[in-house]
Amino acid sequence: MSTGLVSATSTPTPEVPEAFVPEVRRSMWKYFGEIKWVRANTPELHDWWEHHNLLAHNTAVVLLAQYDVVLSNVWDLSTHATSLGRRHQWWEQRNVLIHNNLMLSNVWEPPSALPWASTLEQRNVFLLVNETFPSSAQKCFDFTFAEPTRESPAAVAANRRFEKTYTDLSQLRSAEGNPQAFEGARIVAERVLVRLGQAGFVPERVVAAPDDEIAFYFFPTDSGGQPRRYVRFGCSLDGLVITLEDRDALQPEMLESGIEPEEIDQAIANAEGFLKSR
């Protein structure tokens, strides 16, 4: 069996040797942080991709079984993205890795034995699996297929806002003549933006701020629908500073955070009550 990205032939996926299951399971969960199972039939895959491509930073996509079929679908979507003018860094920007070689020479290998496995650490991993995946392999991964759901108009709008914010972020320029610090801030801001998106929050605005900072703004509304406050995520090489501004408070509240993913997640959690409109 070829281990390249595209195969001309379809080879039935072998059953997993029973004795091998525990080791594969242990290895999989060691290396894969978050696993999403996606049925890889074309329309469903398309739905999934439409929903996730915007949030797919730092993501690995692992294709299992019948990969020639699956890959041709993904490849079509990639081509679609190309036609939208995002050819050059479309995959790279999202740091998407595609692997189809969980199996080598029809022999099941634990991921830890594969040269690419270590690259999956700290990533969100999406496993695309088609329906011909052998039942015995399911024991390795404990997966069940979730029925694909159509995204609500609100979710579609959120995705579009995310894409626009991401584009705006990529086009910001430092106003203070320190490009190196600003590019560092941009890297932090990209990380914050993705974590915010994954938590269900899409900033309304992104601006280049003084001190080579990049700031995301949210404008939650009060019960009358009026914006009375803002939440500001200020990103710089030095860290993340969240400003919670409420006109009823005596002064703005500021929360400081580091820039590691888990620190950002905690900071978002701390600001979550404020981010939601009342």
Place this chain on the structure above:
Amino acid sequence: MRPKDAHIPDDDNLFRTLPAAKYRDDIVLPEAIEVEGTSCYRRSVCLAPHVALAHARTVRPTDEAVAVVTVAELPKGEITTGGGGRWIVFVEDLPEQGNEAHCEIRFGRPDSREHSWPGKKNARLLLRSTIARLFRVIVAPNRNA
């Protein structure tokens, strides 16, 4: 040119003109405030916010809105930043050739009226946020005072 006033009365209004990126509806964002000195127009000199905006556009064509704060609304006491730094706010009258209404909102140490600002970024952000929240937008596209 008029002489510089040593003291700007509390009832004078200060206009700050803004591009779209620095406000949202009635909210003025911290980016609108500069710790090195936030230029404003004194109402007692320029008379109307539209006059201030017309002048600002000759220098910054993207300015489109005007926010206002009265001198009395600015903090009278000390502002304490996270690191324990103590700061005061004052307004310096700075009439210029071609812009006699010009003044600046400035920061300084409590024991000195000299213009200075914090070295720490977070302290600078706190000062900017503290002043920005006092302004209210009175002129914006499709909305006039």
